[in-house]
Amino acid sequence: MELKLKMWLVGGDEDSIGGGAFGDGRYHLLREIGRQGSLRKAAERLGISYRKAWGDVRSAERHLGFELITRHRGGRGGGTSVLTERAKELLEAYSKTKAGLEKMAQKQYEKRLKPLLP
Amino acid sequence: MELKLKMWLVGGDEDSIGGGAFGDGRYHLLREIGRQGSLRKAAERLGISYRKAWGDVRSAERHLGFELITRHRGGRGGGTSVLTERAKELLEAYSKTKAGLEKMAQKQYEKRLKPLLP
Numbered sequence: 001m002e003l004k005l006k007m008w009l010v011g012g013d014e015d016s017i018g019g020g021a022f023g024d025g026r027y028h029l030l031r032e033i034g035r036q037g038s039l040r041k042a043a044e045r046l047g048i049s050y051r052k053a054w055g056d057v058r059s060a061e062r063h064l065g066f067e068l069i070t071r072h073r074g075g076r077g078g079g080t081s082v083l084t085e086r087a088k089e090l091l092e093a094y095s096k097t098k099a100g101l102e103k104m105a106q107k108q109y110e111k112r113l114k115p116l117l118p
Numbered sequence: 119m120e121l122k123l124k125m126w127l128v129g130g131d132e133d134s135i136g137g138g139a140f141g142d143g144r145y146h147l148l149r150e151i152g153r154q155g156s157l158r159k160a161a162e163r164l165g166i167s168y169r170k171a172w173g174d175v176r177s178a179e180r181h182l183g184f185e186l187i188t189r190h191r192g193g194r195g196g197g198t199s200v201l202t203e204r205a206k207e208l209l210e211a212y213s214k215t216k217a218g219l220e221k222m223a224q225k226q227y228e229k230r231l232k233p234l235l236p
Contacts, residue, residue, distance in 0.1 A: 093231050108214075
Protein backbone atom coordinates (compact mmCIF):
# COMPACT_ATOMS: atom_id res chain seq x y z
CA MET A 1 0.00 0.00 0.00
CA GLU A 2 0.99 3.61 -0.18
CA LEU A 3 -0.11 6.94 1.21
CA LYS A 4 -1.35 9.42 -1.40
CA LEU A 5 -1.54 13.15 -0.95
CA LYS A 6 -3.42 15.93 -2.64
CA MET A 7 -2.88 19.59 -1.88
CA TRP A 8 -4.43 22.78 -3.16
CA LEU A 9 -4.71 26.44 -2.29
CA VAL A 10 -8.18 27.73 -1.45
CA GLY A 11 -9.73 31.09 -0.71
CA GLY A 12 -8.87 34.42 -2.16
CA ASP A 13 -10.95 37.22 -3.56
CA GLU A 14 -13.41 35.10 -5.44
CA ASP A 15 -15.81 32.57 -3.99
CA SER A 16 -14.77 29.10 -4.87
CA ILE A 17 -17.45 26.55 -5.64
CA GLY A 18 -16.44 22.98 -6.15
CA GLY A 19 -12.74 23.56 -6.41
CA GLY A 20 -9.77 25.41 -5.07
CA ALA A 21 -7.86 28.31 -6.48
CA PHE A 22 -4.74 26.39 -7.30
CA GLY A 23 -4.03 22.68 -7.31
CA ASP A 24 -2.17 20.10 -9.35
CA GLY A 25 -4.28 20.64 -12.48
CA ARG A 26 -3.52 24.35 -12.68
CA TYR A 27 0.09 23.74 -11.66
CA HIS A 28 0.56 21.39 -14.62
CA LEU A 29 -1.24 23.74 -16.98
CA LEU A 30 0.99 26.67 -16.06
CA ARG A 31 4.12 24.57 -16.23
CA GLU A 32 3.13 23.48 -19.72
CA ILE A 33 2.40 27.06 -20.77
CA GLY A 34 5.90 27.95 -19.55
CA ARG A 35 7.42 25.13 -21.58
CA GLN A 36 5.43 25.69 -24.74
CA GLY A 37 5.30 29.47 -24.66
CA SER A 38 1.71 29.13 -25.79
CA LEU A 39 -1.63 28.62 -24.08
CA ARG A 40 -3.02 26.89 -27.17
CA LYS A 41 -0.12 24.42 -27.40
CA ALA A 42 -0.23 23.75 -23.66
CA ALA A 43 -3.97 22.99 -23.85
CA GLU A 44 -3.37 20.63 -26.80
CA ARG A 45 -0.61 18.82 -24.91
CA LEU A 46 -2.84 18.33 -21.89
CA GLY A 47 -5.84 17.29 -23.96
CA ILE A 48 -8.10 20.09 -22.76
CA SER A 49 -9.89 22.76 -24.75
CA TYR A 50 -8.37 26.19 -25.25
CA ARG A 51 -11.49 27.60 -23.62
CA LYS A 52 -11.05 25.52 -20.46
CA ALA A 53 -7.33 26.30 -20.26
CA TRP A 54 -7.98 30.01 -20.58
CA GLY A 55 -10.81 29.85 -18.01
CA ASP A 56 -8.58 28.00 -15.55
CA VAL A 57 -5.80 30.55 -15.84
CA ARG A 58 -8.22 33.45 -15.42
CA SER A 59 -9.88 31.80 -12.43
CA ALA A 60 -6.51 31.14 -10.77
CA GLU A 61 -5.49 34.77 -11.39
CA ARG A 62 -8.68 36.08 -9.80
CA HIS A 63 -8.28 33.85 -6.74
CA LEU A 64 -4.60 34.54 -6.30
CA GLY A 65 -4.89 38.24 -6.99
CA PHE A 66 -2.04 38.56 -9.49
CA GLU A 67 -1.32 37.87 -13.15
CA LEU A 68 0.05 34.50 -14.12
CA ILE A 69 0.61 34.88 -17.84
CA THR A 70 1.33 37.68 -20.26
CA ARG A 71 -0.14 37.20 -23.72
CA HIS A 72 1.32 38.55 -26.89
CA ARG A 73 -1.28 38.34 -29.62
CA GLY A 74 -0.76 37.92 -33.31
CA GLY A 75 2.16 36.61 -35.34
CA ARG A 76 2.33 33.51 -37.50
CA GLY A 77 1.85 31.00 -34.67
CA GLY A 78 -1.16 32.82 -33.26
CA GLY A 79 0.63 34.63 -30.48
CA THR A 80 2.57 33.56 -27.40
CA SER A 81 1.92 33.30 -23.68
CA VAL A 82 4.69 33.87 -21.17
CA LEU A 83 4.61 33.15 -17.44
CA THR A 84 5.02 36.18 -15.21
CA GLU A 85 7.92 36.17 -12.74
CA ARG A 86 5.45 35.75 -9.94
CA ALA A 87 3.88 32.74 -11.64
CA LYS A 88 7.32 31.16 -11.94
CA GLU A 89 7.91 31.75 -8.23
CA LEU A 90 4.52 30.28 -7.42
CA LEU A 91 5.24 27.14 -9.46
CA GLU A 92 8.56 26.67 -7.72
CA ALA A 93 7.10 27.21 -4.24
CA TYR A 94 4.16 24.90 -4.99
CA SER A 95 6.43 22.19 -6.33
CA LYS A 96 8.83 22.37 -3.36
CA THR A 97 5.96 22.35 -0.89
CA LYS A 98 4.39 19.33 -2.53
CA ALA A 99 7.70 17.45 -2.72
CA GLY A 100 8.38 18.18 0.97
CA LEU A 101 4.94 16.99 2.03
CA GLU A 102 5.21 13.84 -0.07
CA LYS A 103 8.56 13.03 1.47
CA MET A 104 7.12 13.48 4.94
CA ALA A 105 4.05 11.41 4.01
CA GLN A 106 6.32 8.59 2.89
CA LYS A 107 8.27 8.73 6.16
CA GLN A 108 5.12 8.82 8.24
CA TYR A 109 3.69 5.92 6.29
CA GLU A 110 6.79 3.81 6.91
CA LYS A 111 6.90 4.74 10.57
CA ARG A 112 3.27 4.68 11.63
CA LEU A 113 1.05 2.94 9.09
CA LYS A 114 3.11 0.24 7.42
CA PRO A 115 3.85 -1.58 10.70
CA LEU A 116 0.10 -2.08 11.18
CA LEU A 117 -0.46 -3.67 7.77
CA PRO A 118 -0.21 -7.42 7.18
CA MET B 119 -5.79 31.81 1.46
CA GLU B 120 -4.87 28.47 2.94
CA LEU B 121 -3.32 25.22 1.87
CA LYS B 122 -5.64 22.22 2.04
CA LEU B 123 -4.54 18.62 2.22
CA LYS B 124 -6.15 15.30 1.50
CA MET B 125 -4.53 11.97 2.24
CA TRP B 126 -5.59 8.39 1.71
CA LEU B 127 -4.15 4.89 1.65
CA VAL B 128 -4.32 3.06 -1.67
CA GLY B 129 -3.49 -0.40 -2.91
CA GLY B 130 -3.82 -3.67 -1.11
CA ASP B 131 -5.22 -7.01 -2.14
CA GLU B 132 -8.20 -5.69 -4.02
CA ASP B 133 -8.19 -3.51 -7.09
CA SER B 134 -9.38 -0.06 -6.31
CA ILE B 135 -11.47 1.78 -8.86
CA GLY B 136 -12.35 5.37 -8.21
CA GLY B 137 -11.19 5.53 -4.64
CA GLY B 138 -8.62 4.48 -2.13
CA ALA B 139 -8.70 1.87 0.55
CA PHE B 140 -8.78 4.24 3.46
CA GLY B 141 -9.30 7.99 3.60
CA ASP B 142 -11.06 10.58 5.70
CA GLY B 143 -14.55 9.19 5.00
CA ARG B 144 -13.71 5.75 6.28
CA TYR B 145 -11.69 7.19 9.14
CA HIS B 146 -14.72 9.16 10.35
CA LEU B 147 -17.03 6.19 9.88
CA LEU B 148 -14.83 3.94 12.00
CA ARG B 149 -14.33 6.58 14.66
CA GLU B 150 -18.10 6.96 14.88
CA ILE B 151 -18.61 3.20 15.11
CA GLY B 152 -16.11 3.21 17.98
CA ARG B 153 -18.03 5.98 19.74
CA GLN B 154 -21.51 4.58 19.15
CA GLY B 155 -20.70 0.90 19.53
CA SER B 156 -23.03 0.35 16.60
CA LEU B 157 -22.70 0.40 12.85
CA ARG B 158 -26.35 1.36 12.48
CA LYS B 159 -26.09 4.32 14.86
CA ALA B 160 -22.83 5.46 13.28
CA ALA B 161 -24.42 5.41 9.82
CA GLU B 162 -27.40 7.42 11.13
CA ARG B 163 -25.09 10.01 12.71
CA LEU B 164 -23.17 10.43 9.48
CA GLY B 165 -26.30 10.55 7.35
CA ILE B 166 -25.39 7.55 5.21
CA SER B 167 -27.28 4.31 4.68
CA TYR B 168 -26.53 1.23 6.72
CA ARG B 169 -25.81 -0.54 3.46
CA LYS B 170 -23.18 2.00 2.41
CA ALA B 171 -21.57 2.02 5.86
CA TRP B 172 -21.34 -1.74 5.89
CA GLY B 173 -19.98 -1.81 2.33
CA ASP B 174 -17.33 0.78 3.20
CA VAL B 175 -16.15 -1.16 6.24
CA ARG B 176 -15.98 -4.41 4.26
CA SER B 177 -14.14 -2.73 1.39
CA ALA B 178 -11.61 -1.19 3.79
CA GLU B 179 -11.09 -4.58 5.45
CA ARG B 180 -10.46 -6.27 2.10
CA HIS B 181 -7.97 -3.61 1.04
CA LEU B 182 -6.17 -3.48 4.35
CA GLY B 183 -6.15 -7.22 4.86
CA PHE B 184 -7.41 -7.29 8.44
CA GLU B 185 -10.67 -6.99 10.35
CA LEU B 186 -11.78 -3.58 11.52
CA ILE B 187 -14.93 -4.35 13.45
CA THR B 188 -16.35 -7.26 15.39
CA ARG B 189 -20.12 -7.57 15.24
CA HIS B 190 -22.27 -9.03 17.95
CA ARG B 191 -25.68 -9.73 16.54
CA GLY B 192 -28.99 -9.71 18.35
CA GLY B 193 -30.10 -8.14 21.61
CA ARG B 194 -32.62 -5.35 22.14
CA GLY B 195 -30.72 -2.65 20.27
CA GLY B 196 -30.11 -4.83 17.22
CA GLY B 197 -26.57 -5.86 18.12
CA THR B 198 -23.31 -4.01 18.61
CA SER B 199 -20.17 -3.35 16.59
CA VAL B 200 -16.82 -3.00 18.28
CA LEU B 201 -13.56 -1.81 16.75
CA THR B 202 -10.76 -4.35 16.71
CA GLU B 203 -7.51 -3.42 18.47
CA ARG B 204 -5.86 -3.12 15.09
CA ALA B 205 -8.56 -0.76 13.87
CA LYS B 206 -7.98 1.44 16.93
CA GLU B 207 -4.26 1.49 16.18
CA LEU B 208 -4.96 2.35 12.56
CA LEU B 209 -7.22 5.26 13.53
CA GLU B 210 -4.59 6.62 15.88
CA ALA B 211 -1.79 6.28 13.33
CA TYR B 212 -3.93 7.82 10.58
CA SER B 213 -4.94 10.72 12.78
CA LYS B 214 -1.37 11.45 13.93
CA THR B 215 -0.08 11.23 10.38
CA LYS B 216 -2.73 13.63 9.11
CA ALA B 217 -2.15 16.08 11.97
CA GLY B 218 1.61 16.02 11.33
CA LEU B 219 1.18 16.63 7.62
CA GLU B 220 -1.29 19.44 8.18
CA LYS B 221 1.10 21.12 10.58
CA MET B 222 3.88 20.87 8.04
CA ALA B 223 1.57 22.12 5.28
CA GLN B 224 0.75 25.17 7.38
CA LYS B 225 4.45 25.89 7.98
CA GLN B 226 5.30 25.44 4.33
CA TYR B 227 2.43 27.70 3.33
CA GLU B 228 3.63 30.45 5.67
CA LYS B 229 7.22 30.08 4.53
CA ARG B 230 6.96 29.56 0.79
CA LEU B 231 3.53 30.45 -0.54
CA LYS B 232 2.14 33.24 1.60
CA PRO B 233 5.03 35.63 0.81
CA LEU B 234 4.08 35.40 -2.88
CA LEU B 235 0.45 36.37 -2.36
CA PRO B 236 -0.77 39.98 -2.43
